[in-house]
Amino acid sequence: MVLYDSATSGGSNSGSSSSCSGTKQPVAEIDGLLAGAGYKVRSSELRQVAQRLERLETVMVNSPADISQLASDTVHYNPSDLASWVDSLLSEFNQPPLPLPSDLPDLPDIIAGPSVNHTAVGNYLTDNFTTTQQQQQQQQQMMIVTAMEEDSGIRLVHMLMTCAESVQRGEMAVAGSLIEDMKGLLTRVNPSCGIGKVAGCFIDALSFRIMGVGGSICGSVSENEILYHHFYEACPYLKFAHFTANQAILEAFDGHDCVHVVDFNLMHGLQWPALIQALALRPGGPPLLRLTGIGPPSPDGRDSLREIGLRLAELARSVNIRFTFRGVAASRLEDVKPWMLQVSPKEALAVNSILQLHKLLGSDPARNSPMEMVLGWIRNLNPKIMTVVEQESNHNQPEFLDRFTTALYYYSTMFDSLEACPLQPEKALAEIYLQREICNVVCCEGSARVERHEPLAKWRNRLAGAGFRPLHLGSNAFRQASMLLTLFSAEGYSVEETEGCLTLGWHSRPLIAASAWHAVPDVMMSHQNSN
């Protein structure tokens, strides 16, 4: 028997989509006047070249080094191509302090592949800024060791940070002209290496922020679902999240005949077929399974929650599980009230939050914290287990530049890992999915900025403070997650276990963290509080 329900609350979540990537320029004509003087400049680019010249002058004037020495050391490409020549000088003068050669992998590795780009970027970003003398010394050493493309990538990173700093300081004109420079430099960076694509996203995001159009980046509900689905297919992060959570939920439901899963973000219900099948196969027989899926209301009159519920019900019927689905339509998690979930005291409850909790961090601190409120009612429901999966990074720092830098590092690792994906259009759409996240982190502020990722350590504190205790995910989960990876994913992913939580990362940089919790009994809570 199938029951479904839709409780609607909150406003609709519609918006026009906008593409973050630039359109390809048509081949434009070369300016005749400057051609006579020996320079090839496209008529359409004249203003940009002028802007870059201005920028170059500023940079040259402010350069601490002897510019004639730097000029001697630069490789000047075709001086007729004025735009490129100006760009090469701009990047020469913007050259960041580079790590000493001993910090770098051996030379052959630099040329090897996208994974090494990440390492070099990572080293750069974690180094402190050095003095001018060291800078010059390092520059000279780096000139010998680094391949040209690697250089451009690192320069791009430095310019991005300089631009972000200008934005933080409110120097929008400087930031704007840096954007132009970076767009130029971008054309010389290999777009199939991680830094090229991710740099493009960040450049666009900064550009939107400067123009004040951050808010228009959100897509429609169905678009977001599609992008999510492709992100799911293109790389193992979501699969890992689902798998790990399902394993923990399965274990928590052991011995219970009535079980209820509340999913904070149903999407296409990708997580649940595996759980349904696992429950069907469990020794002692399957329980009665209720699934409550929360998701945004569909603007076009379709009831997508119900449709997914129906599909899952079909599957459950085919494996002989008694299954009930309820959809709760809400545009924000904080709009969900516990009564909408109709949790019965007799059932074992699992609350499943995949990349959702961080969205509660954004609201006005003067009002009652939505996080407190939501964690409060979750705890009051006394779930057997709450599975929490979050991005393992701090994109919620108060200072814009810090957020920006951390995000740059995080998403370049993400993009690096995506390079290994052979599936199209999954890979391309996964990149757009990430682009949107980046845009939100970089362009938006206040309640519009929902992607307020925080690392596991912070979640541990927060959840402990809200009355939850961690449930160790167990070595079973770890072994199986590792196996899943070797079966389905490229080399380079790594699963790590840390204090009972599992993280999945790329080249030992954790990118997503899964943990499980249950509510501390009241007796113990008051006991703790009185200490």
Added chain:
Amino acid sequence: MAASEEVNLNDSKMVVPLHTWVLISNFKLAYNLLRRPDGTFNRHLAEFLDRKVPANANPVDGVFSFDVIVDRGTNLLCRIYRPTNGEEHRPNIAELEKPVSSEVVVPVIIFFHGGSFAHSSANSAIYDILCRRLVGTCKAVVVSVNYRRAPENRYPCAYDDGWTVLKWAKSRSWLQSKDSKAHIYLAGDSSGGNIVHHVALRAVESEVEILGNILLNPMFGGQERTESEKRLDGKYFVTVQDRDWYWRAYLPEGANRDHPACNPFGPKGIDLVGVKFPKSLVVVAGLDLIQDWQLAYMEGLKKAGQDVKLLYLEQATIGFYFLPNNGHFYTVMDEISNFVSSNC
């Protein structure tokens, strides 16, 4: 231009067309890279960055050109530009030095390119194109001198080379018009304008006739800091500091800017009263920071009773004559054309 003293950095963008701004700014920034604080010059990079064009004996828009070695000892080259007189076929080698005319008088303009004595060459694209325009406008033959440059070759090398070419031109029978005389004018911009004056001085001393001097934004200076230098320093592509660098690079070691090469009517200048100095056309750009020196030059000629015409272009900056995209360009071309034809 407003009387206000405050001229901000963006003003240069407002008074010149975008193309000119891009071109001159590019030169400015590139040149900044070439001058070393110790007075040496990155010649290698300069030659690499300079956009050059070869001579072309095939007529293009009615003008063809070819290079000539004038002095093997100093590798002195010049590029000759000639009008085709209607025939568009490629002249053969014998025709390159065909006599300029048997019917009319054809002015011969010996041209000295600019570059503050250090930059550019006769085969620089911007000067090649300028010389071609001169040929077209003035119906003249242009001889562009590839003089030796500073700091490798200081005063008086550039003047020596100019003098050598002048003598050479005077002795070419094919440059003579129907009256068996070569009708020679001297022209130059920036440092080239300075060279014009000093070559003319030598010509006068040796009684070699020159019909006229054309000085486009000529490069003069002096020890004193003039009002225009202070007011316009850094505002329109040029700084006092870079002017000083070029003088230090060209003038003899130990000399200051009152050396007569730099300051011909200054404390060490030569008195030109009673001297049969050629008539002069002096073009001054109103936004050129050394205009006070250029005006002082003009005054110096006037006071010595010499024939001088001043063309003062208020809103012009240096290099306005490189691109034909502004009124000043056409004004100047017309003036030069009149200047060289009025003797015919």
